[in-house]
Amino acid sequence: xxxxxxxxxxxxxxxxxxxxxxxxxxxxxxxxxxxxxxxxxxxxxxxxxxxxxxxxxxxxxxxxxxxxxxxxxxxxxxxxxxxxxxxxxxxxxxxxxxxxxxxxxxxxxxxxxxxxxxxxxxxxxxxxxxxxxxxxxxxxxxxxxxxxxxxxxxxxxxxxxxxxxxxxxxxxxxxxxxxxxxxxxxxxxxxxxxxxxxxxxxxx
Amino acid sequence: xxxxxxxxxxxxxxxxxxxxxxxxxxxxxxxxxxxxxxxxxxxxxxxxxxxxxxxxxxxxxxxxxxxxxxxxxxxxxxxxxxxxxxxxxxxxxxxxxxxxxxxxxxxxxxxxxxxxxxxxxxxxxxxxxxxxxxxxxxxxxxxxxxxxxxxxxxxxxxxxxxxxxxxxxxxxxxxxxxxxxxxxxxxxxxxxxxxxxxxxxxxxxxxxxxxxxxxxxxxxxxxxxxxxxxxxxxxxxxxxxxxxxxxxxx
Numbered sequence: 001x002x003x004x005x006x007x008x009x010x011x012x013x014x015x016x017x018x019x020x021x022x023x024x025x026x027x028x029x030x031x032x033x034x035x036x037x038x039x040x041x042x043x044x045x046x047x048x049x050x051x052x053x054x055x056x057x058x059x060x061x062x063x064x065x066x067x068x069x070x071x072x073x074x075x076x077x078x079x080x081x082x083x084x085x086x087x088x089x090x091x092x093x094x095x096x097x098x099x100x101x102x103x104x105x106x107x108x109x110x111x112x113x114x115x116x117x118x119x120x121x122x123x124x125x126x127x128x129x130x131x132x133x134x135x136x137x138x139x140x141x142x143x144x145x146x147x148x149x150x151x152x153x154x155x156x157x158x159x160x161x162x163x164x165x166x167x168x169x170x171x172x173x174x175x176x177x178x179x180x181x182x183x184x185x186x187x188x189x190x191x192x193x194x195x196x197x198x199x200x201x202x203x204x
Numbered sequence: 205x206x207x208x209x210x211x212x213x214x215x216x217x218x219x220x221x222x223x224x225x226x227x228x229x230x231x232x233x234x235x236x237x238x239x240x241x242x243x244x245x246x247x248x249x250x251x252x253x254x255x256x257x258x259x260x261x262x263x264x265x266x267x268x269x270x271x272x273x274x275x276x277x278x279x280x281x282x283x284x285x286x287x288x289x290x291x292x293x294x295x296x297x298x299x300x301x302x303x304x305x306x307x308x309x310x311x312x313x314x315x316x317x318x319x320x321x322x323x324x325x326x327x328x329x330x331x332x333x334x335x336x337x338x339x340x341x342x343x344x345x346x347x348x349x350x351x352x353x354x355x356x357x358x359x360x361x362x363x364x365x366x367x368x369x370x371x372x373x374x375x376x377x378x379x380x381x382x383x384x385x386x387x388x389x390x391x392x393x394x395x396x397x398x399x400x401x402x403x404x405x406x407x408x409x410x411x412x413x414x415x416x417x418x419x420x421x422x423x424x425x426x427x428x429x430x431x432x433x434x435x436x437x438x439x440x441x442x443x444x445x446x447x448x449x450x451x452x453x454x
Contacts, residue, residue, distance in 0.1 A: 034292035035424060048293040052313040093453075095445060101453075135316065145320035149290070150415045153423040160430040168438035173447050193453040 006191055006202065008106070009184040016068050017181055023062040024163070030055040031156060056133055063126040066119070074119065076105055077112040083197070084109035094173070103196030114166060117158075125155035207303035208345055209281075209367035210354060211374065211382075213396045214404060217274035217361035219244065219258055226356035227255050230341060250277065252328040252336035256353055259405050275404045276353070276362055279326045279338035280384060281305045281392025286412035287318035287327055289420055296335065303367065303392050304340035323388065323410040340392065370394060388412065 009017075030051045033041030045051035086102035087109035093099035101108075107115070128148035138144055171178045176190050191199050228235065233253040238246055245260040256278035263271050285305050291297045296311040297318060314333035319325070330336045341351035345364075349355070354364035363370070367390070374382055374396055383401050384391030387410050395401070401408050 032427070035427060037292075037294040039294060042294060048296070048311060048313050052293075052315065093448070094441070097445075132315065132317070142320040142325070145317065146413050146415045149317060149320070150419060150423075153419050153427075157423055157426045157430050160427050161434045164431060164434035164438060168442070172442055173438070175447055176450060190450060193450070 004188040005185040006188050006199070006204065007184055008180050008186050008191065008195075011184070012068075013072050014181060014184050016065055016072070019061060020065040020069065023058040023065060024159075026054055026058040027062060028159070028163075030058070056129075059126065059129050059133070062122070063130075066122040066126065069115070069119070073107065073112075073115045076107060077115045079105065080109070080112065084112065088113075103200075104194060104198070106195055106198040108194065110169075114162065117162060121155045121158050121162075124151050125159070128152040128155070205301045206369075207283075207367040207390075208340070208364065208392070209303070209370055210276075210340070210351065210393045211363040211365070211370045211396060212276045212393060213361050213363075214273050214275050215361075215396075215398060216359045217258065217276065218359055219260065219272070219274040220358065221246075221258050222356045222358060223276060223353035223362055224254065224257055226352040227338075227341075228253070230344065230352035231255060250326065250328055250337075252330040255279070255336075255338035261403070261405055263403055273404055274361070275395075275406070276393075277405075278353075278393065279305060279340070280324050280388075280410075281338075281340055282323070282387075283389030283392070284412065285388070286321035286323055286416055289412065290317045290321035290416050292317065300340075300342045300346065302340070302342070302345045304342045304345065305392070306339040306342040307335050307337065309334040309336075321413060321416045323407065323412055367392070367394070 029041060030045065032038060033045070033051055034048075034055070042048050042051055045054055083102035083104065087104060090096070090099050090101055092108065092110045093101045105112075128151040131148040132145060132152065135141065135145070169177075170181070176186065180186060188199070188204055192204070227233070233255070236247055236251055236253055238248065240246075241248060243260055245258070247254055247257065250257060256276060259273075259275040259277045261273040261275065263273055265271050281304050283303065285297070285299070288297045288299065288305065292315060293311050293313040295308055296313065297305065297307050300306050309330075309332075312334045314329065316327075316329060318327045318335060319329070327335050327337050341349075341353075344351055344355075350364040354362045357363075371382060371385060371394070374394075379396050383395035383397050383404075383406060384393060395404070395406065397404055397406075
């Protein structure tokens, strides 16, 4: 009984998360290359022109992948109840040993907020990026480009803060979590402690 | 090396546009077919193949009912250049030792951000989507020659020389302050205006767009700080509080 595994993520969700993460890494690396004229980074891509092509097309992959996440995470993220508030009030138990956390859905309140943030910032960075790339025919194009440039960079800064924390929380901070991104399964006992509501709904 | 500059004196200009032609000849830029729109100003705007042009301003005054102002228009070679600031491609836009804002088409990635960041709306893009603009004939001036426009100007309306020397001479001639003397770290094209810059079609206080300055001063460092801070906070949490061990989770 103690070793029973349950499925938390299907193949589509796993693959899509890797697509999002992979394109994000390419975009971030080339983004830093552009932002600070990092010759070593340009050398990885070959030239600034090639780096731009990678940046633009990784942006397409990122955008499609971001859109697909909606089916996995948006409905549950929008359900924000008193148990979620309880999670927030205790900061998810990350700053206290043995904190009693209210039962959570398939993703906890922190993950819900993180997802909503990623969706919002992702739409902002993608829309502004496509605007700069495609330069649609609009009046006062220079003003719109400057606005897009601003939005693109604000969103980038927010990503730079949020994503490392996300990676930490999904790996080192929570042993046993990263396997979801590989196998999609977790031990039932593990899930009962962290996602009680979901486990219950699944009928365990 | 002393910073070089052009001195533009609109009142000396006779509108012959020899500067436009000489520029095209030196920089090997083809002519463009234009339509007569009722003004002798031709072509009507800077193009990828037109690095400089004479702006014709008809501005009658009380004493002079036929006052024409001819203003040479081109890249201003700002010391603090918005185009260089925003450009994401290493080596596409750069300052030469003479102070010219020059470009290298091979390094340009065609993003056109410089078009938006230029306070004077100067950069244009050629058919290959590469930046194209006045570079102060940086190949000529590197060899001690005057730019083609200044070399050919028959009236001295465009003069080339050491920037400090130009400022000194014009001050002696009675110009308190030249247009472009202080703006944007000092422009590489100075104008001896006898009236308000507005009348000559120039921005009174040109500046790099505020969003670009904010991005450069705040958002850029924040990218590193945010990343470093988030990684540091994670490490600190790992050391000070530690991971959530399964047996500790209730």
